[in-house]
Amino acid sequence: MEIGNLENHVQSEPMEESSQAQISHLALDIGGSLIKLVYFSQNSDGGCSKSSVQVSNGNEGGPVLQGKLHFAKFETAKIHDCIDFIQSKQLRVTGCQHNGASANEKCVIKATGGGAYKFADLFKEKLGICLGKEDEMDSLVAGANFLLKSVHNEAFTYMDGQKEFAQIDQEDLYPYLLVNIGSGVSMIKVDGPGKFERVSGTNVGGGTFWGLGRLLTKCKSFDELLELSHRGNNRVVDMLVGDIYGGTDYKKIGLSSTAIASSFGKAISDNKELEDYKPEDISRSLLRMISNNIGQISYLNALRFGLKRIFFAGFFLRGHAYTMDTIAVAVHFWSKGEAKAMFLRHEGFLGALGAFMSYEKHGFDNLMVHQLVQQSPSASHGGDKTHGPADSELNDNPSINCSIYLS
Ligand SMILES: Nc1ncnc2c1ncn2[C@@H]1O[C@H](COP(=O)(O)OP(=O)(O)OP(=O)(O)O)[C@@H](O)[C@H]1O
Numbered sequence: 001m002e003i004g005n006l007e008n009h010v011q012s013e014p015m016e017e018s019s020q021a022q023i024s025h026l027a028l029d030i031g032g033s034l035i036k037l038v039y040f041s042q043n044s045d046g047g048c049s050k051s052s053v054q055v056s057n058g059n060e061g062g063p064v065l066q067g068k069l070h071f072a073k074f075e076t077a078k079i080h081d082c083i084d085f086i087q088s089k090q091l092r093v094t095g096c097q098h099n100g101a102s103a104n105e106k107c108v109i110k111a112t113g114g115g116a117y118k119f120a121d122l123f124k125e126k127l128g129i130c131l132g133k134e135d136e137m138d139s140l141v142a143g144a145n146f147l148l149k150s151v152h153n154e155a156f157t158y159m160d161g162q163k164e165f166a167q168i169d170q171e172d173l174y175p176y177l178l179v180n181i182g183s184g185v186s187m188i189k190v191d192g193p194g195k196f197e198r199v200s201g202t203n204v205g206g207g208t209f210w211g212l213g214r215l216l217t218k219c220k221s222f223d224e225l226l227e228l229s230h231r232g233n234n235r236v237v238d239m240l241v242g243d244i245y246g247g248t249d250y251k252k253i254g255l256s257s258t259a260i261a262s263s264f265g266k267a268i269s270d271n272k273e274l275e276d277y278k279p280e281d282i283s284r285s286l287l288r289m290i291s292n293n294i295g296q297i298s299y300l301n302a303l304r305f306g307l308k309r310i311f312f313a314g315f316f317l318r319g320h321a322y323t324m325d326t327i328a329v330a331v332h333f334w335s336k337g338e339a340k341a342m343f344l345r346h347e348g349f350l351g352a353l354g355a356f357m358s359y360e361k362h363g364f365d366n367l368m369v370h371q372l373v374q375q376s377p378s379a380s381h382g383g384d385k386t387h388g389p390a391d392s393e394l395n396d397n398p399s400i401n402c403s404i405y406l407s
Pocket residue numbers: 009030031032033034035075113114181182183184185205206207208209210222223313314315316317318348
């Protein structure tokens with residue numbers, strides 16, 4: 001079932017999975033730009049079996065729900081589309097029934113992000129749902145740890161157009177730097193499960209790219225702005241070292257003639273107006289400026305704490321080759337190859353996944369999620385799709401096969 005179109009940035013849902021399968025356990029991450037949803041649907045064959053897996057909490061032999069985690073997103077500005085979506089899927093109703101609550105009893109859905117506070121009354125009014133607030137940083141870290149530990153082929157490196165999946169050694173995961181690039185950027189040093197510190201952040205993030213880009217190019221959607229950047233040439237807008245040094249490198253300080261000396265610097269001398277620049281060149285320059293800046297600040301924070309691995313997440317990335325490449329090159333350049341930039345397939349859903357995992361933490365009624373197991377690499381998943389003009393370049397946010405162990 002297609003909900004909205006590309007301009008609405010709404011994830012489509014395969015009809016057979018969403019309308020027929022039993023859906024439960026919804027969690028939300030309501031950010032400054034986007035609302036992210038994670039929900040579990042039981043496989044249509046019933047999918048409730050006795051566990052044959054040894055579960056660490058001693059739940060061996062308990063009921064197991066076989067199914068999938070699904071992902072969807074909406075623009076925060078179109079929160080009513082999200083509310084309609086939840087209503088259409090009857091997520092609330094099944095969630096409440098599962099939790100053994102009658103229609104009049106309190107129905108709590110886990111939610112994180114600033115919107116869990118800002119829109120609490122709206123959810124109560126429109127859906128009768130209470131948003132159970134989970135801390136945003138806690139949720140980001142829980143989501144990242146879950147993805148890195150339990151989901152096969154989740155992390156990858158991106159360099160010179162080459163995407164390479166990284167094998168994560170579970171014994172050697174910590175410490176790492178998590179850089180979440182949403183509207184703004186949070187940098188979190190993660191030392192273990194639930195052990196972390198937000199060490200830095202920057203207000204020059206995804207919201208800056210989309211906001212400034214929209215004003216400068218008149219683009220109507222984020223994907224359109226991203227698509228433009230594919231075709232642009234930043235050298236028309238940026239002032240390069242060679243522009244300043246008469247075409248030569250500045251070897252002594254390690255700067256080649258093609259390095260950007262000043263983003264948007266050409267615009268000061270060109271005697272041109274905004275209309276004289278191609279929107280695609282502006283988009284590319286802006287994307288490069290922001291990605292480069294985030295890459296550099298991330299590296300400096302990794303250096304500060306001696307961290308070798310930096311995982312980048314957040315929907316600014318959108319699995320976009322040029323963005324990831326710019327960030328990876330910045331980290332590589334500044335660290336002289338010492339630190340590594342890594343990316344995640346479910347980049348934008350860390351917070352929502354973390355909120356989802358928190359059902360377990362709070363021992364929600366009798367439907368306690370004890371453990372989630374990724375059962376297949378889901379490289380050729382038949383799950384959710386993201387539609388966009390640069391589809392081949394965008395991350396696919398595949399659904400994740402998993403089991404939920406009940407108490
Ligand atoms: N379809 C889209 N519509 C709007 N922005 C998009 C879209 N796809 C990607 N983006 C980018 O992703 C950013 C939002 O990322 P994300 O959802 O991770 O953060 P957020 O939770 O909204 O922000 P914050 O955590 O700062 O509150 C936007 O600012 C924009 O740069």
